[in-house]
Structures are given as C-alpha cells and as structure tokens.
Amino acid sequence: MLKSGVHGNNFTFPLVLKACAKLGSIRDGTKIHTHVFLMGFQGDVFVQTALIDMYSKCSNLSSSRHLFDEMPIRSVVSWNSMISAYCKDFQIDESFGLLKQMRFLDLEPSSSTLVSIVSGCSGSGFGALWHGLSIHCYGIKLGLTSDLLLSNSIMSMYIQFDQIDAARALFYSMAEKSTISWTAIIGGFIKIGDVGEAFNLFNQMRQEQISLDSIVFINLSSGCTQVGRVFVASSLHGLIVKSGCDCDEPVENSLVSMYSKCGDLVSARKIFDLVHEKSTFLWTAMISGYTHFGYPNEALNLFKILLNTSSRPNEVTLATVLSACADLGSLSLGREIEEYIRMNGLDSDLRVQTSLVHMYCKCGSIERAKEVFDRACNRDLTMWSSMINGYAIHGMGEEALNLFVKMQRQEGIKPDSVVYTGVLSACSHSGFVEEGMKFFECMQRDGIVPSVEHYLCLVDLLGRAGYLKLALNTIEEMPEPVQAQAWVPLLSACRKHRDIELGEFVAKRLFDLESHGTSNYILMANMYISIGRWKDAATMRRLMNDKGLVKEPGWSQIEVNGSIHVFLVGDQSHHRSVEIYEKLDVLNAKLREAGYVAETEMAMHDLEKEEREEALRVHSERLAIAFGLLSTEPGTTLRIIKNLRTCNDCHSAFKFISKITSRHLIVRDGHRFHHFESGSCSCRDFW
DNA sequence: GTAGGGTTAG
Numbered sequence: 001m002l003k004s005g006v007h008g009n010n011f012t013f014p015l016v017l018k019a020c021a022k023l024g025s026i027r028d029g030t031k032i033h034t035h036v037f038l039m040g041f042q043g044d045v046f047v048q049t050a051l052i053d054m055y056s057k058c059s060n061l062s063s064s065r066h067l068f069d070e071m072p073i074r075s076v077v078s079w080n081s082m083i084s085a086y087c088k089d090f091q092i093d094e095s096f097g098l099l100k101q102m103r104f105l106d107l108e109p110s111s112s113t114l115v116s117i118v119s120g121c122s123g124s125g126f127g128a129l130w131h132g133l134s135i136h137c138y139g140i141k142l143g144l145t146s147d148l149l150l151s152n153s154i155m156s157m158y159i160q161f162d163q164i165d166a167a168r169a170l171f172y173s174m175a176e177k178s179t180i181s182w183t184a185i186i187g188g189f190i191k192i193g194d195v196g197e198a199f200n201l202f203n204q205m206r207q208e209q210i211s212l213d214s215i216v217f218i219n220l221s222s223g224c225t226q227v228g229r230v231f232v233a234s235s236l237h238g239l240i241v242k243s244g245c246d247c248d249e250p251v252e253n254s255l256v257s258m259y260s261k262c263g264d265l266v267s268a269r270k271i272f273d274l275v276h277e278k279s280t281f282l283w284t285a286m287i288s289g290y291t292h293f294g295y296p297n298e299a300l301n302l303f304k305i306l307l308n309t310s311s312r313p314n315e316v317t318l319a320t321v322l323s324a325c326a327d328l329g330s331l332s333l334g335r336e337i338e339e340y341i342r343m344n345g346l347d348s349d350l351r352v353q354t355s356l357v358h359m360y361c362k363c364g365s366i367e368r369a370k371e372v373f374d375r376a377c378n379r380d381l382t383m384w385s386s387m388i389n390g391y392a393i394h395g396m397g398e399e400a401l402n403l404f405v406k407m408q409r410q411e412g413i414k415p416d417s418v419v420y421t422g423v424l425s426a427c428s429h430s431g432f433v434e435e436g437m438k439f440f441e442c443m444q445r446d447g448i449v450p451s452v453e454h455y456l457c458l459v460d461l462l463g464r465a466g467y468l469k470l471a472l473n474t475i476e477e478m479p480e481p482v483q484a485q486a487w488v489p490l491l492s493a494c495r496k497h498r499d500i501e502l503g504e505f506v507a508k509r510l511f512d513l514e515s516h517g518t519s520n521y522i523l524m525a526n527m528y529i530s531i532g533r534w535k536d537a538a539t540m541r542r543l544m545n546d547k548g549l550v551k552e553p554g555w556s557q558i559e560v561n562g563s564i565h566v567f568l569v570g571d572q573s574h575h576r577s578v579e580i581y582e583k584l585d586v587l588n589a590k591l592r593e594a595g596y597v598a599e600t601e602m603a604m605h606d607l608e609k610e611e612r613e614e615a616l617r618v619h620s621e622r623l624a625i626a627f628g629l630l631s632t633e634p635g636t637t638l639r640i641i642k643n644l645r646t647c648n649d650c651h652s653a654f655k656f657i658s659k660i661t662s663r664h665l666i667v668r669d670g671h672r673f674h675h676f677e678s679g680s681c682s683c684r685d686f687w
Numbered sequence: 688g689t690a691g692g693g694t695t696a697g
Contacts, residue, residue: 113690
C-alpha cells in the first residue's frame with residue numbers, strides 16, 4: 001500500500017494492521033502508524049483499536065497501553081483488545097484490573113471480554129483456576145450461558161486445569177455444540193489419559209453427524225499414540241483418509257508420529273515418504289520413531305538426509321538425534337553433531353545440552369559430559385539426573401552422590417523419582433549398601449512412592465554386595481506385581497555369589513511365575529557349570545530349547561576413524577580377520593607370560609580344557625580389541641560396546657591387556673561402563 | 688472495518 005501510493009482510509013488501516021499483526025512485523029506496523037498520523041486518522045476508534053492489537057501481537061505491550069490510555073473515547077472492543085493483550089502476556093492481574101475498571105465505569109463486558117480473560121487464565125498458573133471460575137459465574141450472571149464461544153473457552157479453561165468433570169458438565173449443558181466444542185472435550189479426555197472415553201465421544205460425534213476436521217483427528221491420533229495399538233491407529237488412519245483430511249500438513253505430522261510411537265515404522269515411513277514438503281516436525285517425528293524402537297542407524301541416516309534438504313533441524317530434532325547417537329555409542333558422530341549444534345547456535349538450549357551430556361556419558365566420555373554439564377546455565381532436574389546417571393553407569397558412585405547433594409543444597413532443586421533411580425543405581429554399581437538403603441528411605445520420606453526401578457535397584461544393591469538373605473526379605477515385602485521382576489536381579493546375585501540353594505529357590509519362583517526370560521535359564525545353567533553340575537546345566541539348556549528360547553548372540557563394536565566395526569563370537573567375516581586372529585595369538589602369548597590364566601568355568605562342559613580356552617578366546621570383545629590395537633596409534637583409548645554383560649574371563653583378560661599394551665580401554669556392556677587402565681578396572685571387580 | 692474457542696515432534 002505504501003509503495004504503490006494507494007492511500008489508506010479508516011477502513012483499510014485496520015485490515016493492513018491486522019496483516020502486520022499476523023506477520024508480527026513491528027517495522028511495517030510502525031510505518032503504518034506513521035501514515036495513520038499523516039492521514040489524520042489517529043483519533044479514529046477503529047484504527048486506534050487495530051493499532052493496540054497490532055502492537056500487542058508484535059510484542060510491544062507498552063505501546064498498546066500508551067495508545068489505550070491516550071484514547072478519549074473507547075469502544076468495548078478497545079477494552080477487549082487491551083485485556084487480550086495483557087492475557088497473551090500472562091499478566092492476568094492487569095487484565096482483571098481492566099475488567100474491574102470497566103464495571104466501575106458501568107461498561108458491560110461483552111462475551112468476547114470474558115472469552116479473552118478466560119483464555120488468559122488457561123495460560124497462567126494453577127491459582128488462575130479461581131479467576132476462571134469467577135469468570136464462569138460472571139458469565140452466568142450476565143446471561144451469556146448460551147454464547148458458544150464463551151462456553152467453549154470456559155470448557156477449555158477447565159480442561160487446562162485438569163478439571164474434566166467441570167468441563168464435561170458444561171459440555172453436556174450446552175444447547176449448541178460445534179465441532180470445536182466436541183474437539184475440546186475429546187482433547188480433554190485424551191489429556192487425562194482416558195482415551196476410551198475420548199473415542200466414545202468421537203463415535204457419538206459421528207452419530208450426530210457433526211462435521212469432522214483436521215484438528216479433531218490430530219487430537220485422536222495423539223490419543224492413539226498413548227494407547228500404542230497399531231490396529232486402533234490404522235482404523236483412525238482409514239477414517240482420516242475417508243474424510244479427506246489426510247493431506248493436511250499437521251495431520252500428516254500426527255499420523256507419522258502416531259505410527260512411530262506405536263512402533264509401526266513401516267507405515268510411518270510410507271506416509272513420511274509421500275509428503276513433498278517435509279516440515280521439521282515431520283522429520284523429527286520419523287527420526288524419533290526410529291530412535292525409540294532401537295533403530296539408531298536408521299535415525300541417523302535420516303538425519304543425514306535431512307541435512308541435505310532445505311529443512312533445518314531444531315532443538316528437539318537434535319536432542320532426538322543425540323539420543324540415537326547415545327544408543328549407537330558413536331563418539332565421533334556425537335562430536336560431529338555437537339559441532340553442528342555449535343555452528344548453528346543451538347548450543348544454549350538446555351534440552352540440547354542435556355542430550356549432549358547423556359550422549360557423552362553413553363559414548364564413554366564422562367569428561368566431555370562433565371564439560372557440557374559445567375558450561376550449562378540454569379540446569380534443571382533433568383540435566384542433573386543425566387549427569388548423576390552418567391556417573392552411576394561409569395561406577396563413579398562418589399561423584400554421583402556429591403552431585404546429588406550439591407543439586408539440593410546449592411541449587412535447592414527438589415529430587416524426583418527419576419533422579420532417585422540414578423542415585424540408587426550409583427550406590428548399586430559402587431557397592432554403597434548403607435547409603436543406598438538410606439536414600440531408599442529418604443526418598444519415601446520425600447513423599448516418593450518407590451517404583452519398580454527403585455525396588456530393582458535396591459535388590460541389585462543388596463544382592464550384588466552379597467546380602468542375599470536381606471535382598472530376599474526385601475523382595476518378600478514388596479508389592480506383588482514388583483516381586484515378579486525383582487527375582488531376576490536376585491538370581492543374578494546368586495550366580496555371582498554362587499549360592500546355588502537360594503538360586504534354585506529363586507529360579508523356581510521365576511519359572512512358577514512363567515517368567516521365561518532366556519537370561520534366567522542362562523544364569524542357572526552358568527551357576528551349575530561353576531560348581532561342576534554339568535547335568536543340571538544341560539537340563540537348563542534343554543528346558544530353554546524346548547521352549548524355543550534362543551540365547552541372544554553376543555556382539556561387540558568398536559569405532560575406528562569414524563566407522564563402526566561389529567564382531568560376533570568367533571567372527572571371521574571382517575576383511576582383516578587373518579590379522580586380527582594373528583594379533584590375538586600374539587596377545588594371548590603375552591597374556592600368559594604376564595600371569596593370566598583363562599577362567600574356563602563358563603565354557604561348554606563337553607569341551608576339552610584347551611578347546612574351552614579356544615572358545616573363550618574368540619569372544620566378540622576380544623576380536624574388537626585386537627582390531628582396535630591393530631588399527632590405531634599406540635596409546636589411543638579404545639572404546640568398545642557390547643550388548644551382553646562381559647564375562648569374568650574377558651574382564652580379567654582386559655585388565656591384563658590394558659597393562660601390557662599401555663592402553664586405556666573403555667567397555668560399555670549391557671549394564672555399565674568399565675574403564676581398564678594399568679591392569680585394573682574402574683569397577684574394582686564389583687559388577 | 689477492530690477483539691474472542693479446539694492442534695502435531697524429545
């Protein structure tokens with residue numbers, strides 16, 4: 001308008017200002033304001049009101065208030081705009097102040113006034129529920145109960161504060177209900193986790209032939225996400241396609257997210273691939289699906305593809321990608337991603353920093369994790385939990401507990417259930433029995449009801465430290481559903497302390513509970529082997545086979561020059577396999593010279609002693625180490641990730657290897673980290 | 688002609 005020389009009148013100014021408000025463009029808005037003056041419209045109530053709205057939407061509340069104060073005559077809409085401006089800025093008291101002034105001036109608020117103020121209440125703290133309630137009463141007093149918009153906004157306010165009964169009562173009392181009313185109540189039930197009721201209402205809505213739109217479907221798909229059932233998801237998808245809403249961008253995002261969270265990654269990917277203009281939301285939903293269902297490689301590949309498009313990852317995308325990186329255990333990739341984060345100015349986001357801490361801990365670099373942690377400002381509970389948990393899995397119990405104390409004393413942050421899991425796990429990995437029991441009590445005194453994880457940590461803590469009877473008594477005092485799971489760590493402790501009698505008792509309880517996890521059979525079989533009861537061990541294996549259970553094959557990976565090499569037990573498929581086995585021979589000779597004796601207890605009983613040693617030698621972690629030694633400069637730290645727990649023999653061999661080769665070996669097994677250096681391990685053989 | 692209701696990714 002300005003450039004073309006077309007002159008505004010008091011009709012066009014509000015329209016143009018509305019456009020500025022929508023764009024949030026304060027520069028254009030101010031220019032228009034100048035023209036308002038030049039054209040002599042500064043006294044027009046319509047124009048002034050539009051200016052108030054424009055300034056507030058361009059985050060310039062003081063200009064709005066200034067204009068409002070200077071107005072000689074105000075319409076109800078002017079008041080509404082100003083009230084709405086304060087509500088959007090969460091200044092609920094200011095907007096209530098204006099409402100009071102209106103009543104003082106004998107100006108009757110319109111339903112819109114109340115709509116604005118009620119939506120302002122929804123965005124404020126819990127105390128605002130009382131304000132919201134008072135507005136509901138005021139609306140009744142003013143005879144505005146039949147106003148659809150007002151009823152919808154009051155209903156949404158109740159939903160916001162989880163007052164589903166109040167919302168439902170209002171919903172059923174409404175003579176007129178729109179798609180928005182139905183969507184609000186459906187969304188309300190989804191919010192409180194009652195997805196069944198949400199779908200009941202949805203069916204009722206369809207029976208009453210209320211028109212359906214994208215937003216109701218987005219709500220329902222988020223409900224499906226909670227339930228996690230693929231068949232519900234696909235039938236909803238069918239309805240969406242039938243309604244023709246499936247090509248709406250937010251709906252596509254929700255569908256991908258829904259299928260991803262239900263674990264149907266194939267369906268999610270199908271929709272994802274069909275979308276032409278992929279938003280960051282869409283990319284993130286797909287990447288997070290891969291991450292959460294254990295496909296970190298696919299997640300990271302997709303992220304690489306994303307980087308070659310015009311879409312940009314945001315903080316949430318990067319937090320997800322870092323989590324994939326943590327699962328994969330690729331330190332070099334993690335560092336590359338950190339570099340990307342830094343280059344793109346996303347490094348000040350706390351969620352990203354927390355994911356970095358988590359990633360570095362899980363990739364074995366506790367030092368880098370600590371650096372990121374130290375750099376972060378305004379650390380929240382999640383950040384502290386990540387660092388505490390990091391120390392826990394690295395067996396650095398003292399550091400974990402110090403941090404826990406610091407978090408409470410210095411920062412005044414109240415611990416939650418998650419951080420206590422980290423603390424108990426730290427105690428368990430470091431053998432701090434007394435402290436662990438103390439924290440378990442402290443936690444309950446803090447009003448936290450122990451979860452399954454807490455109980456499992458406690459049993460693990462007691463069992464691992466050899467207090468088997470105490471662990472048993474603890475289990476017996478646990479709530480029934482927890483007991484079933486708690487037998488597993490106790491069985492593991494029995495195996496460690498070779499308490500065959502208790503082990504058999506525990507195994508019986510486990511098998512009675514039909515808890516037929518492969519690991520339970522393996523634990524029992526190994527326990528029998530360790531005391532020479534070969535026959536019983538064979539029975540265990542047979543029972544396992546009869547049930548069609550297969551032992552998870554062990555694998556280890558090592559990252560060299562940015563690429564990951566995976567080895568299976570006895571693997572000969574690596575292109576440098578010959579060299580690897582030669583290196584192992586040399587290494588074994590040196591190991592024997594250094595006094596290492598192979599522990600053969602875990603080997604197959606029907607093998608000869610030499611054969612047993614042979615079987616142990618080719619454990620996947622040994623192949624990974626040999627390859628690492630072959631392909632890196634002397635003195636380079638080697639980081640190995642293994643899916644199962646390291647066996648006693650490999651643990652002992654690694655201590656020797658670290659001494660012979662003067663290498664720092666960092667091993668992440670199925671449970672924790674081991675740092676081998678100069679012949680000893682950070683776990684002090686307590687694992 | 689100005690204000691005002693339901694929305695997806697960790």
